[in-house]
Amino acid sequence: MAKTGKNILSISQLSIGYGSKTVANNINFDLGAGMLCGVVGVNGIGKSTLLRTLGGFQPKLSGDILLNGKPLEKYSSSSLSKELSVVLTEQPASKNLTVQELIALGRQPYTNWLGTLTKEDKQQIQASLDAFLLNELRHSKCHELSDGQLQRVLVARAMAQDTSLILLDEPTTHLDLYHKVQILKMLQELAHNKQKTILFTTHEIELAIQLCDRILILDGKDHPFGDPCQLIEQKHFDQLFPSEMVQFDGKTGSFKVNK
Ligand SMILES: Nc1ncnc2c1ncn2[C@@H]1O[C@H](COP(=O)(O)OP(=O)(O)OP(=O)(O)O)[C@@H](O)[C@H]1O
Structure with a gap:
């Protein structure tokens, strides 16, 4: 089960955007x-703008982002790589690497300048291969993989990086329903069993309602955040889409098309 306690990520009065263009403001959650x-x-x-801001790829406009109690901007890039891993939608630059080699890259923040893998590094890589069912594919080149397999490899690399926070941009894009559920359940297990804090962007609202401990709804106004059941009770999903086309059914936690 998910534990509460000390905050890994603490966001207050956050504004995000590009230069003079504010995309969203007043974002608050822990x-x-x-x-x-x-x-x-x-x-x-x-x-995606929020994810890129939390990942340190673009500056916030204002507000506070605390990672393990320390402002994000105070981290050096080497210390940040031990606290935060990011899985983006882009394909890996080195698709010629094998699955095992790509996952081993997750250990880079811990290896010496020769890149020598210690016993602990090798254990982490093996644990990541096991957790994401990649043992049989360990010697396959990444360019030989399906989208679902590649997504598992990218998340396994983040697991090998062994950071307290993992951010993922749309990890279920291009996957069929079975593989969407598979990857989200693996993320749920990683969060609950290894006590990782995992935040991901998604269009799979119904799956997120069923599998997430918390949901942040970016709605252009108040950005409600909380336990999915609580957000349903407070009717926060009802306004997400224009009601003449799609309606949210709070009893089933699903959306219905108006015929
Ligand atoms: N590099 C950029 N410079 C300026 N504006 C940008 C830039 N990238 C995105 N935007 C704008 O910021 C806003 C938010 O975009 P963003 O990609 O974060 O939305 P999103 O919720 O992830 O969308 P989607 O669900 O379609 O992926 C949009 O209006 C977009 O046009």
């Missing part, structure tokens, strides 16, 4: 160890 959190919202509302 995540403890062992929590799986989905970020949902309509196209263009700012999910």
